[in-house]
Amino acid sequence: MSNVTRTPFVRLAKRTDIDPRRAWIIRVASIVIALVLGCIPMLVTGTNPVEAYSVIVQGSLLRPVYFRQTVKIAIPLLACALAIAPCFKMRFWNIGAEGQITIGAMCATYFALYWADRVPHVMLLLIMFLAGVVGGGLWALIPAFFKAKWNTNETLFTLMMNYIAIGIVAWLQGGPWEGRQGSQIIPKFADAARLPNVLGVHIGWIFSLVLVVLMYFYMNKTKQGYEIAVIGDSTNTARYAGMNVGYIMMRTMAISGAISGFVGFMIVAGANYTLYSGVADGVGFTAISVAWLSQLNPFAMIVISMLLAVLDKGSTTLQSRLGVPASVSDIITGILLFTMLSCEFFINYRLIFRGRAQDKEDGK
Amino acid sequence: MKRLSLVLIVLAMVSAMVFAGGSSESAAATGDSNTVKVGLICIGDENDQGYTYNFIRGRDEATENLAAEGINVEWVTIYNIGEDSSCVDANIEAAEQGCQIIINNSYGFEPYMLEVVDDYPEITFISCTSYMSWNDGRDNTHNAFANIYEGRYIAGVVAGMKLQQMIDEGQITPEQAVIGYVGAFPFAEVVSGYTSYFLGARSVCPSVTMKVMYVSSWSDATAESDAALALIDQGCVLISQHSDNTTPATAAQSRGVFHTGYNNDMTGIAPDASLIGTRIDWGIYFTEAIRAYVNGEEIPQDWCKGMGEGAVVMTPLNEAIAAPGTAEKIAEVEAAIADGSLEVFDTSTFTVGGQTVTTAMALDTDGDFTPDSVEAVHDGAFHESEAQSAPYFTLRIDGIVELN
Numbered sequence: 001m002s003n004v005t006r007t008p009f010v011r012l013a014k015r016t017d018i019d020p021r022r023a024w025i026i027r028v029a030s031i032v033i034a035l036v037l038g039c040i041p042m043l044v045t046g047t048n049p050v051e052a053y054s055v056i057v058q059g060s061l062l063r064p065v066y067f068r069q070t071v072k073i074a075i076p077l078l079a080c081a082l083a084i085a086p087c088f089k090m091r092f093w094n095i096g097a098e099g100q101i102t103i104g105a106m107c108a109t110y111f112a113l114y115w116a117d118r119v120p121h122v123m124l125l126l127i128m129f130l131a132g133v134v135g136g137g138l139w140a141l142i143p144a145f146f147k148a149k150w151n152t153n154e155t156l157f158t159l160m161m162n163y164i165a166i167g168i169v170a171w172l173q174g175g176p177w178e179g180r181q182g183s184q185i186i187p188k189f190a191d192a193a194r195l196p197n198v199l200g201v202h203i204g205w206i207f208s209l210v211l212v213v214l215m216y217f218y219m220n221k222t223k224q225g226y227e228i229a230v231i232g233d234s235t236n237t238a239r240y241a242g243m244n245v246g247y248i249m250m251r252t253m254a255i256s257g258a259i260s261g262f263v264g265f266m267i268v269a270g271a272n273y274t275l276y277s278g279v280a281d282g283v284g285f286t287a288i289s290v291a292w293l294s295q296l297n298p299f300a301m302i303v304i305s306m307l308l309a310v311l312d313k314g315s316t317t318l319q320s321r322l323g324v325p326a327s328v329s330d331i332i333t334g335i336l337l338f339t340m341l342s343c344e345f346f347i348n349y350r351l352i353f354r355g356r357a358q359d360k361e362d363g364k
Numbered sequence: 365m366k367r368l369s370l371v372l373i374v375l376a377m378v379s380a381m382v383f384a385g386g387s388s389e390s391a392a393a394t395g396d397s398n399t400v401k402v403g404l405i406c407i408g409d410e411n412d413q414g415y416t417y418n419f420i421r422g423r424d425e426a427t428e429n430l431a432a433e434g435i436n437v438e439w440v441t442i443y444n445i446g447e448d449s450s451c452v453d454a455n456i457e458a459a460e461q462g463c464q465i466i467i468n469n470s471y472g473f474e475p476y477m478l479e480v481v482d483d484y485p486e487i488t489f490i491s492c493t494s495y496m497s498w499n500d501g502r503d504n505t506h507n508a509f510a511n512i513y514e515g516r517y518i519a520g521v522v523a524g525m526k527l528q529q530m531i532d533e534g535q536i537t538p539e540q541a542v543i544g545y546v547g548a549f550p551f552a553e554v555v556s557g558y559t560s561y562f563l564g565a566r567s568v569c570p571s572v573t574m575k576v577m578y579v580s581s582w583s584d585a586t587a588e589s590d591a592a593l594a595l596i597d598q599g600c601v602l603i604s605q606h607s608d609n610t611t612p613a614t615a616a617q618s619r620g621v622f623h624t625g626y627n628n629d630m631t632g633i634a635p636d637a638s639l640i641g642t643r644i645d646w647g648i649y650f651t652e653a654i655r656a657y658v659n660g661e662e663i664p665q666d667w668c669k670g671m672g673e674g675a676v677v678m679t680p681l682n683e684a685i686a687a688p689g690t691a692e693k694i695a696e697v698e699a700a701i702a703d704g705s706l707e708v709f710d711t712s713t714f715t716v717g718g719q720t721v722t723t724a725m726a727l728d729t730d731g732d733f734t735p736d737s738v739e740a741v742h743d744g745a746f747h748e749s750e751a752q753s754a755p756y757f758t759l760r761i762d763g764i765v766e767l768n
Contacts, residue, residue, distance in 0.1 A: 065460060069453050174549070174580065180733045181758065182551025184580075185447075188475050271449045274475065278448065316450075316457050320403075320442045 011352040023347045030343035031336065038332035047324050056329070059317020060310040066317070068200045072271055074309035075201075076101075076263045079208045080287035081294065081301045082215045083259035086252050088288075089219060089296055091232045094253065096143060096158025097260045098284030099165035100136040102277075104261025105268045106169050107135030109186070109275040112193035112268065113177060121192045128193065129265055136261015137254045139165065144253030148246030162284070170277035177275070188273045195270040202270030209302075211259070216298045228252055260284065289337050295344075308333065399436040400465065400658055402650075403458030405451065407470035409443040412583065414608040414627040416443070419469045419492075422646025429651045435658050447472030455480040459487055465657055467492065467650070471553075471754075481505050488663060490653065492646070493553065495754035498666035506663055508649050509753035511670030513560035514701050515642030517708045518671075518678055519624040520564025521697055522640045522690055523602050526622055528569040529687035536601060538571035544595025545576045546588050546605040546612045550766065554578075554606045556748055556757035560708050561604055561624075562764055567713070568693070574764045575600060583608035589615045596621055598767075603637075613638045622685070629679035639686050641679035648675045668753035672702035707745035714761040724759060726751035 039049035060070045080097050087094035108128040115124060143157035172178075172186070179187040195202040219225040227248050231238045238245050263283065268275050286308065294300035315329030404423055408416035420441070427437050440461050445454045451473045458466045459480070467490045468477045474494035481489045481504055490506045491497050497505035527541040543565060547554045562574045577595055579587040589611035592603050596615070602622040605612040610633050616623035617634035625631075625641030653663045669675035678698075681691055700706035711721050724746060725735035735758075738751040748757050760766070 059457075063460065065456060069456065072449075180552070180728075182549040182554065183471070184549055184551075185472055185475070273479070276448065278446065281446075281448065313453070316442065316453055317461075320440050320454075320457055320461060325409075326444055 007354050009354050011354075013350045013352055015348060015350050018347055026343050026347050027340065030339040034332070034336040034339040037335050037339070041328050041331045042324070045324060045328055047322055047328075052318060052322060052324060055318050055321055056311065056314030058314075059321070060313040064200070066313065070306070070309045070313040071201045071205055073312050074305045075204045075208050075270075076267055076283045077287055077290050077305035077308060078301055079204070079211060079263045079266065080260055080283050081290035081305060082208075082211050082298055083256045083263065084287055084291045085215060085296045085298065085301075086219060086225075086228050087256045088291055089232050090228045090249065090252055092144075092147070092249060092253065093155040094140070094143075094158050094256055095155060095285070095288060096140065096161045097256075097263075097287055098280045098282070099158070099162035100140050100257040100260035101264040101267065101280040101284050102162070102165040102169055103139040104132035104136035104264030105275055105279045106165075106172065106264070107131035107261070108265040109177075109189075109268050112189045113187070116190040116192050119192075124192050125195065125269065128269055129262065132261040132265030133258040134261070136264060137258035140253045140257020140260065141250060144250040148249050166277050166280075169275060169279065173276055184276075186275050189269065193269060194273055195266065202266070204266035204270045207262075207266070212298045212302060219296070219298070224248075224251070289341070293337070293340050307336075311336070398434055398658065399438060400654055401438045401440065401461070401463045402654060403440045403442065403455075403461070403463035403466040405442045405445050405454045405458065405466065405468045405473065407445060407447070407473070408583065408608070412608055413610060415583070416469065418627045418643050419646055422644075422648075422650050425645070425647025426650035426654060429647065430654055433655065435655065437654060445473070447476070449476065451476035452479050455489070456483075459484045463487065465490065465654065468494075478505065488653075488657060490663075493754060495752055498752065506653075506665050506667070507753055508653070508667040509749065509755070510644040510646075510649070510668060510675035511749050512642065512644055512676055513556050513708055513748055513755065513757075514671045515644075515676040515678060516557050516561040516626075517564035517701070518694055518697055519604065519640055519642045520561035520566075521568055521693060522681070522686060523561070523604065523622070523624050524565030524567065524569035524572060525687040525690050525693060526639060526685075527565065527572055527602060530601070531569070531571070540599065540601065541569055541572045542598075542600045542602075543572060543574040544592065544598070544600030544603045545574055546591045546595070546603065546607055547576050547578045548582045548607050549578055549580060552758050553755045555760070556755035557606045558604075558764065559714075559757060559759070559761055560748075562761075563708060563710075563713055564697075566763065572763075575767055576764060577767045579607060581607070585609040585611045588612050592616060593619065595767075610634075625679065631680065631682040635682070636685065638682060639690075640681050643677060643679060645675055645677045648673060666753050668749050670701070671698055707747075709746035709748055709757060711741060711744055711746060714763070716759050716761055718762065721746065721759060726756045 042049045042052050059066055061067050084094060084097055108131050111124065111128045111131055115127065143154050143161060146152040146157060147154045174184050177186045179185050195204060198206060227243055230241065231245055231248060235245050267279055290301055290304045293304045311329055311333050315326050318324045318329055319326045406416045406419060410417045410420045423439060430437050440458050440463055442454045442458065445451050447470060455466060455477050465488045469492050471493045474491040474496055477489055477491050481502060485504055488504055490508060492508050494507055498507045523543060530536045531538050531541060545558045547558060558576055565572045575595055575598060577591045579591050581587055588607045588609050592612040592615035595603060596619045603612050603616040604624045605626055610630050613623045613625055613630040613634035617637035621637065622639055623634055623637040624639050627643050629641055630638040648669065649667055656663045697706065721741055724740045726738040726740040728735050729737045735756060740746050746757060748755055
């Protein structure tokens with residue numbers, strides 16, 4: 001009697017060969033579940049969920065002006081997810097994109113403030129772009145160097161670097177770059193330092209889409225992309241194959257930081273036209289979710305970043321039209337991220353319930 | 365496969381419902397002529413019990429006033445907007461919902477508001493407490509502020525009377541009459557505020573001095589409390605504030621010192637400490653501006669009124685702890701300010717570096733953020749909020765020490 005092991009109620013089994021179509025059904029189902037769960041906070045606040053969802057869609061997509069704003073929100077999310085992707089592919093947990101954006105924005109802002117009257121429009125934007133890219137890249141190189149040299153914990157290192165970056169900008173904002181004394185506001189950029197609009201949204205959307213294609217090729221079709229994938233699977237294999245792991249890590253982080261710095265440049269030159277300590281506004285963190293939800297697939301990132309932007313933009317309309325607090329749509333976003341990330345679990349694992357397993361054995 | 369089709373059906377249903385509701389909006393914009401739709405974009409929400417709460421109070425007051433005149437105001441209030449490009453989005457949002465007037469309630473909103481105004485020339489945009497719009501060559505941009513320094517002066521008188529009472533009763537020596545002031549930033553509005561407060565206190569308590577500590581945030585409950593406690597540790601026996609939270613009041617209460625507030629009545633939260641507060645009554649301006657709009661009149665581009673017109677009010681005096689005779693003194697000073705016989709920044713009452721001030725510029729016209737035009741000192745006083753509504757008094761007078 002005692003040596004009979006009770007089968008647990010639920011067991012997990014690793015799925016090895018899931019039908020990709022089935023995987024996508026699970027992913028779509030998770031979105032639907034999130035939308036259904038999202039009804040709960042709405043009902044609690046006394047809002048009709050159907051009306052609320054329709055307001056979110058209307059307020060983010062159904063008017064040209066709304067659609068343009070939604071795209072404006074999606075651009076940095078998309079570009080920053082692209083920046084993070086190679087790091088995550090390499091299993092290098094770069095959660096410092098927030099700081100890399102901030103430093104990129106800061107470097108671009110320097111030239112916007114002090115070179116605007118010296119160089120022509122396109123030239124100035126080019127200089128700002130380079131400044132942002134170099135600034136973000138160097139900032140990201142610091143934790144990568146320490147990781148490569150002394151195997152420091154990159155998660156903590158990149159995280160802490162964020163606060164330093166934000167602190168530096170906060171100091172500039174209240175000190176050397178401040179406009180009216182005590183205002184904490186850096187003056188707005190001159191027209192020469194602003195990105196032009198294409199179809200009503202700053203030209204960054206074109207750059208970001210080009211970047212999607214470039215990143216797809218980089219990750220999937222180049223030798224460097226292959227090296228990143230090998231390191232992600234096993235650093236020992238990479239070493240055995242003769243790869244210089246430390247060098248590849250630093251190179252990948254520099255690319256990642258450079259793209260984040262580019263995001264910072266786009267935010268200050270295309271959207272805000274000024275710099276402040278909260279310039280990254282959580283994009284560096286949200287982009288991690290975007291990258292992860294997309295399975296590091298650059299094309300999927302377009303969809304995911306738009307989805308989050310729709311919720312973000314729609315929440316403003318939701319609040320102003322139905323009086324729903326913006327935090328309710330933050331909750332829905334949270335639920336959405338949670339279900340979508342956890343659905344990957346069900347794609348990778350199969351649940352076996354006790355009863356059903358018994359039946360199977362009986363049937364044998 | 366069956367499950368896939370189920371999912372698709374659900375999605376189709378959801379999107380059908382969503383799109384069905386698509387064309388229902390923007391009908392409200394074309395109501396009758398006595399209904400006006402007004403957007404109010406706020407940096408916080410009413411839970412701050414301070415800055416934004418004060419605007420919400422003004423909003424409700426204006427709605428009531430105008431309803432009595434037969435004007436219906438439909439408000440679109442957008443809360444918790446940051447001083448960043450989300451402020452652009454909020455202004456567009458209000459405009460797209462058919463608002464005819466859009467009010468921005470924070471100083472830092474103005475540059476973002478100005479990005480939007482040219483796309484909606486028929487909408488009236490208002491930026492409260494700021495200074496760029498009235499002067500930007502556009503017809504649809506406006507500024508508004510009130511002479512809050514008058515209210516602060518009176519709060520200072522109340523504080524000074526309390527300190528003088530403590531000196532007279534031997535609780536403190538005249539040198540120990542030190543006020544601690546929790547300020548947000550070394551910004552003109554703050555400097556103007558604490559200077560007027562100090563001058564009010566010194567008008568009734570000649571030995572008073574003041575220490576100012578900046579918390580580097582307009583709203584940071586913990587930092588404000590910490591600053592108040594630090595000031596008390598340095599010997600301050602009375603705390604006042606230019607920051608959004610009530611924590612300086614509770615800090616004062618916990619240490620047994622006195623306090624005067626801003627934006628809201630804080631005597632409820634600190635009954636043994638808070639003597640009085642002062643606030644802008646935005647209802648006065650909102651009523652005037654919306655009425656003018658409905659009647660087809662022009663809204664002043666740079667509106668500024670004071671205590672005489674009710675735009676600045678005192679919160680109820682805490683009679684239980686205030687010095688005897690305070691209420692009478694308040695009435696007397698209020699009347700003197702209203703009829704112009706008392707100038708808050710009377711140059712004979714203060715010195716800068718030991719010298720009486722004879723000249724000071726009010727406005728910056730060349731964009732270097734140093735005032736260079738319009739003389740503010742004339743007729744024996746520095747005239748605050750005369751050249752424009754937003755404060756520009758930035759002199760550092762003798763008797764006040766900035767600690768950081």
